[in-house]
Amino acid sequence: MSTETIVAVKDNTANPAPLGLLGFGMTTVLLNIHNAGFFELNSMIIGMGIFMGGFxxxxxxxxxxxxxxxxxxxxxxxxxxxxxxxxxxxxxxxTSFGASYKSSATGVGYYLLMWGLFTLFMFIGTLRLSRALQVVFATLTVLFFLLAISDFTGNTSMRTFAGYEGIFCGLSAFYTGVAQVLNEVYGRTVLPLG
Known part of the structure; x- marks a missing residue:
C-alpha cells in the first residue's frame, strides 16, 4: 500500500522587478540627458549600458x-x-575588425523602430498591470518612435525633444522600482503604483 504525500512549495525568493526597473530607469535617464544635449556620449553611459542596463x-x-x-x-x-x-x-x-560595419542613421532608425513596435505590444500587456508600469511602457514606446524618426530624418531637434521625454520615461521606471522596494519594506503603500 502506497500513500501520496502532497508537498506545498512556497516561493520565498525576492521580487526581481525593482532591480530590472532601476537598471532600466537609471541607464535611460543618463542616456537621455545626453540625447537632450547636456553632455557627449561617454564611458559613464557605456558602463551603465553594459552593467546596470544590460546585465x-x-x-x-x-x-x-x-x-x-x-x-x-x-x-x-x-x-x-x-x-x-x-x-x-x-x-x-x-575596432579594427568592425570599422566597416558601422550602421547608418537609417539602419539605426529601423533598429529603434523595431524596439518601438516591441514596446508597443509590451505596453498592451501592462493594461492588466499597474498604472506606473503603463506610464513606463507608454513613454518608452513614444521614446523609441521619436528616436527612430530622428534617425530617419536627421532632425536634431527631435532627438533633443526625445531626450527630455526619455528622462521622464527613465524617472518613471526609477520611481516604479523604488516604490516596489519601499512598499515591501514598510508593508504598506509608501509610493502608490496605481
Whole structure:
C-alpha cells in the first residue's frame, strides 16, 4: 500500500522587478540627458549600458522566469539585451575588425523602430498591470518612435525633444522600482503604483 504525500512549495525568493526597473530607469535617464544635449556620449553611459542596463536587467529577467512571470522575464531580458546591443552599435565600429560595419542613421532608425513596435505590444500587456508600469511602457514606446524618426530624418531637434521625454520615461521606471522596494519594506503603500 502506497500513500501520496502532497508537498506545498512556497516561493520565498525576492521580487526581481525593482532591480530590472532601476537598471532600466537609471541607464535611460543618463542616456537621455545626453540625447537632450547636456553632455557627449561617454564611458559613464557605456558602463551603465553594459552593467546596470544590460546585465542587471538580464539577471532580473532570469529571476522573473523562475517566478513564472512571462511578462517580466520577456521585458527585462529583452531590454537588458537591448542595452548590450546598443553599446555594441557604438563600440564595434571603433575596432579594427568592425570599422566597416558601422550602421547608418537609417539602419539605426529601423533598429529603434523595431524596439518601438516591441514596446508597443509590451505596453498592451501592462493594461492588466499597474498604472506606473503603463506610464513606463507608454513613454518608452513614444521614446523609441521619436528616436527612430530622428534617425530617419536627421532632425536634431527631435532627438533633443526625445531626450527630455526619455528622462521622464527613465524617472518613471526609477520611481516604479523604488516604490516596489519601499512598499515591501514598510508593508504598506509608501509610493502608490496605481
Amino acid at each position: 542587471a536587467q538580464i539577471v532580473a529577467g532570469i529571476q522573473e522566469w523562475k517566478k513564472n512571470n512571462t511578462f517580466g522575464a520577456t521585458a527585462f531580458t529583452s531590454y537588458g539585451v537591448f542595452w548590450l546591443t546598443l553599446v555594441c552599435l557604438w563600440l564595434v565600429p571603433n
